Structures are given as C-alpha cells and as structure tokens.
Amino acid sequence: MPHGALSNDIATYLDCNVCRFGASVPRMAHRERDPSVMKEQYVQALASAVRAEAAARDVSRAELARMISVEKGVMYRYMRGEREFPLSILYEVAEALGTTVDDIAREAYRRMP
DSSP: OOTTOOOSOTTTEEEOSSSOSOOEEEGGGSGGGOHHHHHHHHHHHHHHHHHHHHHHTTOOHHHHHHHTTOOHHHHHHHHTTSSOOOHHHHHHHHHHTTSOHHHHHHHHHHHOO
C-alpha cells in the first residue's frame, strides 16, 4: 500500500510518527526513524556506554551510586536503561568516571543500532 493510502486495518496501519502528515503507513515503514523508537534505543545505548565506561575503570554500580550520592536501585535502573539519565546525573557520572558527557554521548551514538 503506498504512503498516504488509507487502511481500515489499524492493527497493521497506524498514524505515521515520522513524517507527521497524518497519513497511514505500515508501522514498520518508518520504525527505524520513529522518534519514540529512536529515544528508546538511545536510552539503551547511553546505559550501555556508561556501563562500559564504568567497567573500563573497574567501578561497580554500587560504587558509582555512592560516588554521586544516588541510591543503588536508582543507579541500577539507569545503567540497565530502564530509566533515563537526567543530564545532571549524567554529568555527575561522567565526572566520577573521569570522562565527559560529550564522550559518553558520542559512545552511545556509536552503539545505536
């Protein structure tokens, strides 16, 4: 079905979240560029980059949590990608690990699928 064509099967065709024209397209047509999918992927990639940075410096989640005064459970959720890193926390994490937010963000982008 061409982009812009309408379909009654809403399980297969949903409003396009990428082009924002209100057209119905196959859900997978834009999935790789869908902002909500990209956000989820970036959160996971950022968590992965922080885990790698911590591992490279032999710093555990518990140690990192203590270093920046965050509860261990919260740090666990950040580092598993279950919760987004607020910029203020990411800055503290970067500082504690001896790196920069910019370096972590670049590494996260590199890890994006």
